[in-house]
Amino acid sequence: MLVAPFFVLTLTSKDVLQHYTMWQIMGFRQEGLFTAIFVPLLLTMVLFLGPLSVQLSNGIWRIYSEPMYWMNAVRNLVWLRNHLVAPLSEEFTFRACMLPLLLQTYRPSVAMLITPLLFGLAHLHHIKERLQKGRPLKEVLILSFFQFFYTTIFGIYSAHLFVRSGHFVAPFIVHAFCNHMGFPDLQEVLSQSHRKKYLFIGFYVLGLVGWIVLLPTLTTPSWYTNNLFWAGEL
Numbered sequence: 001m002l003v004a005p006f007f008v009l010t011l012t013s014k015d016v017l018q019h020y021t022m023w024q025i026m027g028f029r030q031e032g033l034f035t036a037i038f039v040p041l042l043l044t045m046v047l048f049l050g051p052l053s054v055q056l057s058n059g060i061w062r063i064y065s066e067p068m069y070w071m072n073a074v075r076n077l078v079w080l081r082n083h084l085v086a087p088l089s090e091e092f093t094f095r096a097c098m099l100p101l102l103l104q105t106y107r108p109s110v111a112m113l114i115t116p117l118l119f120g121l122a123h124l125h126h127i128k129e130r131l132q133k134g135r136p137l138k139e140v141l142i143l144s145f146f147q148f149f150y151t152t153i154f155g156i157y158s159a160h161l162f163v164r165s166g167h168f169v170a171p172f173i174v175h176a177f178c179n180h181m182g183f184p185d186l187q188e189v190l191s192q193s194h195r196k197k198y199l200f201i202g203f204y205v206l207g208l209v210g211w212i213v214l215l216p217t218l219t220t221p222s223w224y225t226n227n228l229f230w231a232g233e234l
Helices: 004-011 014-019 033-047 049-058 060-065 067-073 077-102 108-121 126-132 137-165 169-181 186-190 194-218
Strands: none
Touching: 004 077, 033 049, 033 137, 033 169, 033 194, 049 060, 049 186, 049 194, 067 077, 077 108, 077 137, 077 169, 108 137, 126 137, 137 169, 186 194
């Protein structure tokens, strides 16, 4: 992670560096920063409308207003890894450093597919961990393939946010939020009473449809003052 900017600096064309600093093409910019902090997060919360509605119904959301929750969280290494270290290191490496280099060679639509595949492959190391814990090979392969699938899908979304916004903070905050929410627990939805079950399913569908509809608008490059060298191809 620490040496990655060196590759960005040395492999970026001189023509690009004549117009932008290394940090700008890596997504560390002031222009459009406020929008990049809040709008992608809001968009992602729409996608998670179903899980958020379940939390609201169960009253889990109340713990976020408790100071003790946050005091314990910042002392918990697992919480810090999931909410800070992993989003920071992964987004910095796969988005802030890799994408600006790929965007000098490939169209944005292609570059946004390459890094997610690498991002998904980077999570396959869990195969060894699961096998060492004695889990059956078939189960490990199924779980690992599923993890590769959804991390790749998330990688595409994260790359999309970076390319469209031109900001590192956009995918970083979204990554932390998604890690916090985890994969939606459909079993919990199906275990609800008849009325609640269909209500939550409706929120899941509404969130997905709303996210699809809002995605093009809420990631409009001009909203983020994205004038970086690849913006003209979006």
